[in-house]
Amino acid sequence: MARQGSIRRAAQTLNIASSAINRQILRVEQDLGVKLFDRLPDGMRPTPAGEVLLRHVRDTLNNHDRMLAEIDSLSGIRSGHVRIVALDSLLVDFLPRVLETISERYRAVSFTVLSAAPSVVIKEVNAGRADLGLTFTAPVTAELELVTSIKAPLGAIMSAQHPLADRQSLSFADFEGFPVLLQTESVPFAAPLGDEFMAFRNRSTPRFTSNSIEMMRHIVRAEMGIAFFTRFGFLREIATGELVWIPIASPLSEHLEIGLYIPAKRTLSPAASMIVNDLVRGFALLDAMT
Numbered sequence: 001m002a003r004q005g006s007i008r009r010a011a012q013t014l015n016i017a018s019s020a021i022n023r024q025i026l027r028v029e030q031d032l033g034v035k036l037f038d039r040l041p042d043g044m045r046p047t048p049a050g051e052v053l054l055r056h057v058r059d060t061l062n063n064h065d066r067m068l069a070e071i072d073s074l075s076g077i078r079s080g081h082v083r084i085v086a087l088d089s090l091l092v093d094f095l096p097r098v099l100e101t102i103s104e105r106y107r108a109v110s111f112t113v114l115s116a117a118p119s120v121v122i123k124e125v126n127a128g129r130a131d132l133g134l135t136f137t138a139p140v141t142a143e144l145e146l147v148t149s150i151k152a153p154l155g156a157i158m159s160a161q162h163p164l165a166d167r168q169s170l171s172f173a174d175f176e177g178f179p180v181l182l183q184t185e186s187v188p189f190a191a192p193l194g195d196e197f198m199a200f201r202n203r204s205t206p207r208f209t210s211n212s213i214e215m216m217r218h219i220v221r222a223e224m225g226i227a228f229f230t231r232f233g234f235l236r237e238i239a240t241g242e243l244v245w246i247p248i249a250s251p252l253s254e255h256l257e258i259g260l261y262i263p264a265k266r267t268l269s270p271a272a273s274m275i276v277n278d279l280v281r282g283f284a285l286l287d288a289m290t
Helices: 007-014 018-032 048-074 094-105 118-126 191-203 213-221 235-240 270-289
Strands: 037-040 043-046 079-086 108-115 132-136 144-151 155-159 181-183 208-210 227-229 243-247 257-263
Touching (some): 018 048, 094 108, 094 270, 144 270, 181 227, 257 270
Parallel strands (some): 079 108
Antiparallel strands (some): 132 257, 144 257, 155 227, 155 243
């Protein structure tokens, strides 16, 4: 109900009558003696009391999953379910490579792996909907712990035949007059660099705009424009020389990092803890490669 934002949408998702859901909500509100949802013209929103109950329910479900996984681990069965939310670029090569090794070693562990915008990754881990998240590092609440991080400067990715491909570094002014490709999501970078990039976006007329890194990869490989990413979504093409990644000449860009976040106040399941250890090793190997 809280996730869907209305009784009607929740009823459609659960395949239950709207009246039945409404009765259950009213019954719980009566039992607790507090209002759990504000009824608004465009749907329903949890009240502060509703948010407290929602956190309790999520923590209870997470603790149940961890309990089952810990019982399995006591009998030598490495099982469990791990939920990961990460930047789209890390789902191209890095995460699949790490998870392939893990899935071979622990065949009873299952995974949910989702891509999300940088700020959404943080929210998903914070809300307990993900066990761990991979996103750009930024100041966060005490609810999250940064396990490890890797430098991830912003750069321009382009065909090896592009007129700018032989440059050692580039500024945003260098892209004037060249077709560029832009992401639709908000800029994840530190505020000053974000302002600089947004100014460039505002004066640019992108040839393509997309929220899919796979779409961007195909367009760049077809020599139809320049895209702006860290190098991690293009490791194979850079290694083969098909594409070129050139850093943006900005001290702020050089300080960008991608980090591995976990909940600070919730105990990870044994399966999730194993994944964290393997991701830490994967980050170290990736750092050595780049």
